[in-house]
Amino acid sequence: MGFLNQERLSLLKDLEKNQIFLERAQEVSKTGHWFADFKEGITEVSEETARILGMDYHRDITREAFFKLLSDEDVNPFNRMVSEAIKQKKPLDAQVRIRVEGQTKWVDIRGYFEYDSEGGPSRGLGTIQDITEQVEAAKELEIYRENLEEMVKERTKELQIAKKAADEANQAKSLFLSNMSHEIRTPLNAIIGYAHLIQRESLSAKQKEQMEKLDTAAKGLVQIVNDILDLSKIEAHKMTLESHDFEPARIIDNIISLVREEVEKKQIALVVDFDHIPRIVQGDGVRLGQVLLNLVGNAVKFTEEGEVRIRGKVSGREGELLRLRFEVEDTGIGMTDEQIPRLFNDFQQADDSTTRRFGGTGLGLSISKKITELMGG
Secondary structure (H helix, E strand, C coil): CHHHHHHHHHHHHHHHHHHHHHHHHHHHHCEEEEEEECCCCEEEECHHHHHHHCCCCCCCCCHHHHHHHECHHHHHHHHHHHHHHHHHCCCEEEEEEEEECCEEEEEEEEEEEEECCCCCEEEEEEEEEECHHHHHHHHHHHHHHHHHHHHHHHHHHHHHHHHHHHHHHHHHHHHHHHHHHHHHHHHHHHHHHHHHHHHCCCCCHHHHHHHHHHHHHHHHHHHHHHHHHHHHHHHCCCCCCCCEEECHHHHHHHHHHHHHHHHHHHCCEEEEECCCCCCCEEECHHHHHHHHHHHHHHHHHCCCCCEEEEEEEEEEEECCEEEEEEEEEECCCCCCCCCHHHCCCCCCCCCHHHHHHHCCCCCHHHHHHHHHHHCCC
C-alpha cells in the first residue's frame, strides 16, 4: 500500500513538472489552448489564453465574453469562418483582431470540432496565439517594400537623367575632338609637305638627319590625330561604313609595302595565306585595311625575330553574305593573361614599359575593335 502511494506521488510530481513545462512553453510562444463543451456550456482555457485575452484566469471565460473583445469589423467574418468550418467539418484557422485594455491585438485562432450522432458540433479544442508582432512586422515590411519600389523608381529616373546628360556630354566631347582633329591635321600636313620639299634641297648630313626626324615626328602626330578623329567619330555615332567592290589581296599588298622596310630591317619572315578568300568581295575595304594594318603593324613592331603570319578564310556564308575571318600571328614578346583584357580599352597598352619602349597611344586596337563591331564582326 505504501509502495502504491509512493508511485502515485511520483506520477503527480511528473505531471506537475510537465504542466510547468507546458505553461512556460505557451508563455514563450504566446500560445494558449482552449476547450469548449457546447452541450454542457463549459469553456476551459490555459493561463496563457487568459493572459492573451486580458481576463482573469480564475474567472469563467465564456464565448460571449470573447466575442465582446472582437473588433466590430471581424465579428461577422469570424462567425462565417466558424460556421464554414463546422459545415465542412474542417479545422478552424482564423486571424482576427481583439481589443484588450485599450490596445488592438491580432490573434490566430485554430480549432478542431467533434460532432454528435446528428452531425452537430458537440465539443471543440484548439489554440489561440498572439501574432501582433508578426502582423506589425509584416505591415512594416510591406510599407518598406512600397517605399523601396518608389525609391527604385526615383533612382532609376535619376540614373536615366544622368545617363542622358553623360551621353550628351560624351557626344559634345567627341564633336569637339573631331573639330579639333581637323584643325590640327591641316597645319600638320603643311609641315610634312614643307619638310618633304626641304629634303629635296642640298642639305648637310646633320640637316638631313634632323629633317628625317621632323618628318617622322610629324607623321606620327598625324597618325595620333587620325586615331583620335576616328575614335571621336565612332563615339559620336558619325562613322559610316561604305560598300563597294574591292580585292582583299590588294589590301594585303598595300599593307606589306607599308611594313616592308621594318620587316627587312629586322630580318623576320612575313607569310601570307589568302588563297581561300574570294578575289573580289563587297564591303568597306578602306576600314578593313585600317584594321589589318593595325594588327600587322603591331605584330611587326613587337617581333624581333621569327615570323609574322597573316591568314584569311571564309568562316560562314548566308546566301550572298560572307563572314570572313582574318588572323595575324607572330613570334613576338607575347602577353600575360592579366594584360589581354586591357588591350581593347581606349588609351591602354599591355603595360607602361611597352609604351616607353615601343611607343603608341593605345588607341589602335580599341578603334580596330569598334570598326570590326560596326562591320558586324
